[in-house]
Amino acid sequence: MIRAFGPNEFLFIVMAVQWTIALSAVAFAGGAVGGLLIALARTSKPRVLRYSALVFIRIFQGTPLLMQLFLVFFGLNIFGIGINPWIAAAIALTLHASAFLGEIWRGCIEAVPSGQSEAAWALGLGYRDTMTSIVLPQAARIAVAPTVGFLVQLIKGTSLASIIGFVEMTRAGQIINNATFAPLTVFSVVALLYFILCWPLSMLARSVELRFAAANRR
Numbered sequence: 001m002i003r004a005f006g007p008n009e010f011l012f013i014v015m016a017v018q019w020t021i022a023l024s025a026v027a028f029a030g031g032a033v034g035g036l037l038i039a040l041a042r043t044s045k046p047r048v049l050r051y052s053a054l055v056f057i058r059i060f061q062g063t064p065l066l067m068q069l070f071l072v073f074f075g076l077n078i079f080g081i082g083i084n085p086w087i088a089a090a091i092a093l094t095l096h097a098s099a100f101l102g103e104i105w106r107g108c109i110e111a112v113p114s115g116q117s118e119a120a121w122a123l124g125l126g127y128r129d130t131m132t133s134i135v136l137p138q139a140a141r142i143a144v145a146p147t148v149g150f151l152v153q154l155i156k157g158t159s160l161a162s163i164i165g166f167v168e169m170t171r172a173g174q175i176i177n178n179a180t181f182a183p184l185t186v187f188s189v190v191a192l193l194y195f196i197l198c199w200p201l202s203m204l205a206r207s208v209e210l211r212f213a214a215a216n217r218r
Contacts, residue, residue: 005180013189016172020197023168024155026090031097031154038102040131043109053102060099066160068092073164085166093157100150108143109135145209152198152205159194169193 003009041053060068072095073088112135120130162171173190177183 002181003179005176005182005185009176009180009186010189012176013169013172013186013193016167016169017193017197019166020155020158020168023086023089023093023158023161023166024151027093027097027158028151028154030090030094031101034094034098035101035105038098039105039109042102042106057099057103060096061103065092065096065157066163068096069160069164085161085164088164089158089161089166093154093161096157097150097154101147104146104150105139105143108139108146111142112138145205148201148205148208152201155197155201156194 038053038056041049042057044050069089069092072092073083073085076083076088116134116138117130120134125133158168159170161168162174165171167175169190173186177186180186
C-alpha cells in the first residue's frame with residue numbers, strides 16, 4: 001500500500017542523520033590515525049616504508065569507494081567472517097580516509113621548509129623530537145583547510161554505504177521512497193540534510209584557507 005509522505009516519514013529520514021554522523025566520525029578518527037602513519041611512512045628514509053605506503057595509497061585512491069565497500073563486506077563473508085554493514089562500512093571508509101589523509105598530510109609535512117629539520121638536527125634533536133616539536137605543529141597548521149575539505153567529501157561518501165544495507169540518510173530515503181513513491185520529495189529532503197551537514201564545514205575550510213593565505217602574505 002502506497003502511503004503519503006508525512007511527518008513520520010520525514011522524521012525517519014532525519015533520525016538517520018545520527019548514523020551518517022557516527023559513520024563519518026568513526027571513519028575520520030580511524031583515518032586520522034592511519035593517515036598520520038601513512039604520511040610519516042611516506043616522508044621517512046627507509047625505502048620499504050615509503051613504497052609500502054605508496055602502494056597502499058595507490059590502491060585506495062585508484063579504486064572506487066563503492067568497490068572497496070563491496071570487497072570488505074562480501075569478501076570477509078566469503079571467508080566465513082560474519083560482518084554486519086555497520087562494521088564493514090566503518091572499515092572500508094577508514095581505509096579510504098587513511099589513504100587520502102595520508103597523502104594530504106604528506107604534502108603538508110613536505111611543505112614545511114627543510115631548513116627547519118636541518119636546524120633541529122644540527123642542535124642534536126632526534127627524529128621523534130624534530131617531528132613532534134617542530135615539523136608536525138607547522139604541518140598541522142597547513143593541513144587544517146584541506147583536512148576539513150576532505151571531511152566534507154567523506155560525509156558525502158557515506159551515502160555509498162547504503163548499497164551494503166547500512167541505514168544512513170540515503171538508505172533511509174530509499175526505504176521511505178519505496179513506501180511513498182515520492183522520489184522528488186524524499187531525495188530533496190535527503191539532499192537538504194546533506195547540505196545542512198556539509199555547507200558549514202565547507203565554509204570553515206574556505207575561511208581557514210583564506211586566513212592562512214593572508215598570514216603568508218604578511
